[in-house]
Amino acid sequence: MVKLKSNDDKEFEVEEAAVIQSEMIKNMIEDGCATSVIPLPNIDSKTLIKVIEYLNKHINMGKAAETGEEDDLKEFDEQFVNMGWEELFDVIMAANYLNIHELMELCCQSAADRLKNKSVRAVREMLKITNDLTEEEEQEIINDAPWAFEGPEIDDTVN
Amino acid sequence: MMPPEAKKNCCESLPLDVLSNLPENVIDVILMCLPLRDAVRTSILSNIWRYKWCRLPELTLDDTFWKTKNNLICHTTAITKIIYHILIFHEGPITKFTLCVPKSRSCPMIDDLIYFLAKNGIQDFVLKLPFKGDTYELPPLFFKKLQLRNLTLQNCLILRPPTFKGFDRLISLELCEVTITSELLGSLISHCLLLENLVLHIADTYSNLIEISAPRLRSLYFAGSVRSISLKNVPSLAKVLLASSDTDYLGADKWDVVEFFESFEPFSALEHLYLNMIFAAEASEVPKRLPFNLNCVKKLDICVDLYHSVEVSCTLCLIRSFPYIQFMDIQEAFYKYDIGDDEVEFPSDLTFDHLREVRLTLASGSIIEMQLAKLLLAKSPMLVRMLFASCAARGYVAVKKLVAELTTFQRASPKAEVVFIES
Numbered sequence: 111m112v113k114l115k116s117n118d119d120k121e122f123e124v125e126e127a128a129v130i131q132s133e134m135i136k137n138m139i140e141d142g143c144a145t146s147v148i149p150l151p152n153i154d155s156k157t158l159i160k161v162i163e164y165l166n167k168h169i170n171m172g173k174a175a176e177t178g179e180e181d182d183l184k185e186f187d188e189q190f191v192n193m194g195w196e197e198l199f200d201v202i203m204a205a206n207y208l209n210i211h212e213l214m215e216l217c218c219q220s221a222a223d224r225l226k227n228k229s230v231r232a233v234r235e236m237l238k239i240t241n242d243l244t245e246e247e248e249q250e251i252i253n254d255a256p257w258a259f260e261g262p263e264i265d266d267t268v269n
Numbered sequence: 270m271m272p273p274e275a276k277k278n279c280c281e282s283l284p285l286d287v288l289s290n291l292p293e294n295v296i297d298v299i300l301m302c303l304p305l306r307d308a309v310r311t312s313i314l315s316n317i318w319r320y321k322w323c324r325l326p327e328l329t330l331d332d333t334f335w336k337t338k339n340n341l342i343c344h345t346t347a348i349t350k351i352i353y354h355i356l357i358f359h360e361g362p363i364t365k366f367t368l369c370v371p372k373s374r375s376c377p378m379i380d381d382l383i384y385f386l387a388k389n390g391i392q393d394f395v396l397k398l399p400f401k402g403d404t405y406e407l408p409p410l411f412f413k414k415l416q417l418r419n420l421t422l423q424n425c426l427i428l429r430p431p432t433f434k435g436f437d438r439l440i441s442l443e444l445c446e447v448t449i450t451s452e453l454l455g456s457l458i459s460h461c462l463l464l465e466n467l468v469l470h471i472a473d474t475y476s477n478l479i480e481i482s483a484p485r486l487r488s489l490y491f492a493g494s495v496r497s498i499s500l501k502n503v504p505s506l507a508k509v510l511l512a513s514s515d516t517d518y519l520g521a522d523k524w525d526v527v528e529f530f531e532s533f534e535p536f537s538a539l540e541h542l543y544l545n546m547i548f549a550a551e552a553s554e555v556p557k558r559l560p561f562n563l564n565c566v567k568k569l570d571i572c573v574d575l576y577h578s579v580e581v582s583c584t585l586c587l588i589r590s591f592p593y594i595q596f597m598d599i600q601e602a603f604y605k606y607d608i609g610d611d612e613v614e615f616p617s618d619l620t621f622d623h624l625r626e627v628r629l630t631l632a633s634g635s636i637i638e639m640q641l642a643k644l645l646l647a648k649s650p651m652l653v654r655m656l657f658a659s660c661a662a663r664g665y666v667a668v669k670k671l672v673a674e675l676t677t678f679q680r681a682s683p684k685a686e687v688v689f690i691e692s
Contacts, residue, residue: 199287206295214298221288222302230313237288242316251313254358257351258309260337 112139113147114162116155121147128165133209152207157200164190164213191220195236229266236268289317301327305334305355323358327365327393330355335371343371349378356385367395369423380408387414392438397423397445404448421468422447429453435460443468451475451497458483465505471497495548496524500532507565510543524552526583527559530590534561542566542587546573547602549583559590566591570598575637581613593623599641600630601660613637621649628656634667642671646678652685 112129114122130136138144150158167186191198198217205213225233234241243251252259288296300308300322308322330352335342342348348370366386368379379396386394387410394417398405406426412433420436421443439461445468449457458464459482467486469479471493481489482502491498492512500506526549533539549555569591574580580602588594627645631638645655659668672689 195287199291202291202295206292214295215302218295218298219302221299222307225299226303226307228307230310233311234314237286239286239289239314239318241314243313243319248313251319255309255312255351255354257337257342257347257354258306258312 112144114158115147115149116153116158117151118155120155120158122155122158122162124162124165125169128162128169131165131168131210131212133211135208150204150207153204154200157197157204160190160193160197160201161204161208161210161213165210168212187216191217195221195224227265229264232266232268289315296321297325300325305329309355320358320360324361325359326362328355328359328363329365329367331367331369332371334369341371352378352382356382359389362390364390365393366391369395369397370399372399379405380410383408383411383415391415392417393419395421396425397421398425400424400446421445427453427457429456435462437462439464441466445470446472451477451479455480455482469493469498473497495529500529503532505538506533507538508541509539511545511548512543513545513547524548526552526555526586530559530563533563537561537563537565539563540565541568541570542591543570544572544587545602546571546577546580546584549580550574550577552579552583555579555582555586557589558586562590562592564591564593566594568596568598569594570600572600572602574602575613575641576603578613585616585619588619588621594621595623595625597621597624597627597645598630599627601632601638603632613640615640615644619644619648621645621652623651624649625651626654626656627652628658630658630660631664631668631671632659632661633664634669634671638668639671639674642675643678646675646680646685646687648681649685650681652680652682654686654688656688656690658690 111123112126112135114124114129114135116122126139130139135144135148138148153161167183167190193201198221202214202217202221205217224236228236233239288299291299300311303311305322305328308325311318312320312322335348342351352368363386366382368382394415404424404426406428407422409430412430415436416438417436418438419441420439423445425447427447427449435457440463442458442461442464443466444454454469455478458467459480461483463485464483465485465487467481467483467488468490469492471479471491474494475497478499479497480499480501484502484504486503486506488508489503489506490510490512495511569587571584571587573584624645627649629638629642629645642655642657646652657668657672659665669689672687675687
């Protein structure tokens with residue numbers, strides 16, 4: 111068992127087989143730096159709980175194909191990313207920090223799926239981006255790459 | 270680049286602007302998950318987004334990329350303009366580039382593109398050209414300058430550059446309808462010493478065999494005539510998928526199943542084999558078993574015409590020679606319905622001592638199908654699960670009925686589950 115401590119001082123015990131999906135922690139264990147509690151100053155307990163839930167579920171991912179649990183795992187992943195933007199970015203930041211490649215891919219793909227085919231206005235609103243471009247600059251950008259702005263049906267809704 | 274005033278506004282909105290505040294590497298990953306068109310469109314979100322897409326190391330211009338609201342971009346000039354725009358704005362290394370050119374007549378700037386990619390550290394390159402028009406010949410530079418790890422080519426021409434020795438870093442190679450001689454193809458493969466994955470789609474039947482010699486090859490997918498290939502030195506080959514092509518129906522030479530598998534014999538790393546038994550339909554004499562066992566084979570997927578005696582005997586020959594099969598997938602090749610009451614006597618010496626799971630995709634619930642299912646149930650002591658599916662709407666009810674009848678049948682493995690999968 112490996113002990114992790116969130117930045118709000120909560121400790122979590124995780125099986126080594128699960129936690130080594132994090133390259134960072136795997137390296138720490140290999141270097142003998144994981145003997146006591148591993149503090150994670152960038153991750154709060156709410157996010158860490160999510161990450162541990164993912165790690166535990168994906169513990170034997172390599173064997174999933176053989177045991178026919180792939181569909182189950184896929185369903186879990188779909189449910190897992192069903193969260194708000196802020197929570198999603200918290201998990202992405204945690205996955206980036208802990209270097210959990212699969213989790214990073216999953217969450218970034220989910221972020222991308224939410225942005226795909228969205229209109230510029232919809233993306234700005236979803237992510238609360240303030241537009242600081244002048245009209246001339248906007249026109250210049252469109253003129254540079256008109257093809258990028260005439261894509262398939264552009265969706266103007268924010269969900 | 271950013272006027273001070275704008276910068277200030279931008280900073281004030283930061284607590285809300287979640288995405289823009291992520292580290293650059295994270296933003297890159299998200300942008301790379303987006304289609305390129307959407308990624309480029311982020312340039313108009315705000316000042317800080319303007320050039321973010323320009324440093325993406327992976328660019329994909331695939332078939333969907335060229336679709337606009339109402340049509341498909343397919344004029345050579347339009348395609349060229351877009352590619353130039355991307356190349357002019359791009360900064361930094363490009364490790365992966367995918368270009369699938371839609372049905373345009375020609376695409377004159379590919380030499381320039383290859384030059385550009387060579388300078389920017391390309392490792393993974395996919396170039397799929399349209400079937401129509403003149404076949405594009407890869408420039409000599411392609412063979413000289415590129416340090417590729419993964420390469421996919423479709424519809425182009427490869428001629429031997431005089432000094433070319435092969436891609437010494439290449440791990441994965443996929444050639445689809447590429448014009449190349451069998452000798453050059455064989456030589457290309459044998460000079461890529463790190464090659465692990467090979468995919469070949471070849472419509473023509475070569476008069477000379479393509480010799481496949483690749484010491485580290487793990488996986489081979491071949492769509493074409495099996496009579497065109499000869500496996501020479503493949504000690505690591507674990508997965509082989511042989512899909513059929515039309516030419517196999519017409520082959521004059523008979524396929525020799527023993528000869529084909531001979532190269533595996535001394536090494537036998539083969540674990541997973543997919544075969545379309547249509548190859549064997551014209552096989553010369555089929556022995557009862559191969560002269561050697563391939564003990565590593567765990568998974569056998571076959572597509573077979575159960576009413577074709579040569580195909581069936583060839584299937585049995587392989588099954589006997591793979592004594593450690595754990596997973597088997599048998600699919601009926603043709604949907605026959607009016608087959609009367611044909612029966613086949615499956616030999617009684619067959620056993621499936623290690624078979625754990627089998628999937629049968631059947632057409633009509635006929636007597637032969639029933640016999641096959643009973644044989645598998647009776648001779649597989651380790652069986653955990655037997656799945657049935659119907660490959661044709663017409664046979665659906667009959668196959669389901671067959672499965673229902675089987676539930677009372679005596680099994681070698683009493684706990685084996687028999688399941689019909691509704692599709």
